[in-house]
Amino acid sequence: MKNLILAADVGGTTCKLGIFDNHLDRLAKWSIQTDVSDPTGVVLLKTIYSAFVQKLNELNLKMEDVIGLGVGVPGPVDFETGIVHGAVNLNWPGDVNIREILSQFVNFPIYVDNDANAAALGEKHKGAGHNADDVVAITLGTGVGGGIISNGKLVHGHNGSGAEIGHFRVDFDQRFACNCGKYGCLETVASATGVVNLVKFYHPKLTIKSSILELIKEDRVTAKDVFDASKKGDLFCLFITERVANYIAYACSIISVMSNPKYIILGGGMSEAGDILIENIKTEYRNLTFTPAQNGTEIVKAQLGNDAGIAGAAGLIKTYVIDEERVE
Ligand SMILES: [Zn+2]
CATH class of the missing domain: 3.30.420.40 (ATPase, nucleotide binding domain)
Structure with a gap:
């Protein structure tokens, strides 16, 4: 049964990663260094995918049970397409199509938003927004x-x-x-x-x-x-x-x-x-x-401090996939 959400809060120094259940209760949280060596974004996004594969294995969870992946990034995002129009802190000077790149590795829905919107959604679902x-x-x-x-x-x-x-x-x-x-x-x-x-x-x-x-x-x-x-x-x-x-x-x-x-x-x-x-x-x-x-x-x-971004990244999947009954 599909009941897992993957979440990534991508920052200039570290990426906070999390695995949540379909009620947005957090099962795991960890972080990895942000690799800013590649201006196309492919290297960093592939590293994030690999980190999820490894953590799911460690926890005896299955990729096929994942409903979707939410990503928060520090830059202007076109929510419809999942393209970030440059992210200075990540050394991404031009457009990076996060959804398209990650879709090479997984076949579930991917939603991308800027980190401030993600933080707001996190506080709504799990923090001061009740x-x-x-x-x-x-x-x-x-x-x-x-x-x-x-x-x-x-x-x-x-x-x-x-x-x-x-x-x-x-x-x-x-x-x-x-x-x-x-x-x-x-x-x-x-x-x-x-x-x-x-x-x-x-x-x-x-x-x-x-x-x-x-x-x-x-x-x-x-x-x-x-x-x-x-x-x-x-x-x-x-x-x-x-x-x-x-x-x-x-x-x-x-x-x-x-x-x-x-x-x-x-x-x-x-x-x-x-x-x-x-x-x-x-x-x-x-x-x-x-x-x-x-x-x-x-x-x-x-209420959530630095955890708002990751809760909100997961919240993207809760709001736009689960609550919209788009779970495949
Ligand atoms: Zn201004």
Whole structure:
């Protein structure tokens, strides 16, 4: 009986691999080094396939019992075709058709999505999303990523660029350049880099004393320094934390009007700042958001951490194969 799901969360340094059952309960988890020597992707994908063969053997499980393989990758993905349009961290400069390459080795369905969408799906199924049909996940790390699940399905849009929450323009003064080539994106004011942007911008303008003055002057201040000092009552850092929270709340309010999520899940390194950031986001979100669109919506911290990606890769098979009754 087919009852297994294979999952791969492909990262620039390691690939996290997993075997799940058809209820998304995890049977095995391990990781392998990412081989970035081959720009066509074939070598890495074949290595991943071989790792699954070996692990299934070790566990006395059979490849013919596999329902499908889900893959999360750090790059823009065309969900329909399974093509990733370049992945800098994997040394894949051009298009790599992940589904086509892996189909040479296996004959079950293969679904591919970008890592932020996979993480959102993981949190929906096994984490803070409690399997609700409408869930939004925002990853606040070095950059800002996100995934929107609406009516149980990920929002991809016509060319896969849907739910690129990090590139929502929230800073209308457009003070900081974004990696995408535009200005004022959420990522420029609400990522770890964005926090530092705001510190550098406001520090010369404000006369408030700050405990992190030396770090600012020496140009080595981090987002964590700012949140840590905020917790101790540093007024300048509290001001910055509120600014950051307001931008995130604004993005959440627009998303709420559009897709009315039950849960807005905040993950990534910055969510570790804890209540000082999240409580400020909640307060401003309640102020800003159209009342019917915020009723019953909860803003919560992610639960799965680094395991969200692999749970979500498996979730692709649960959502798009098992729940759609496409098991062959
Ligand atoms: Zn941008």
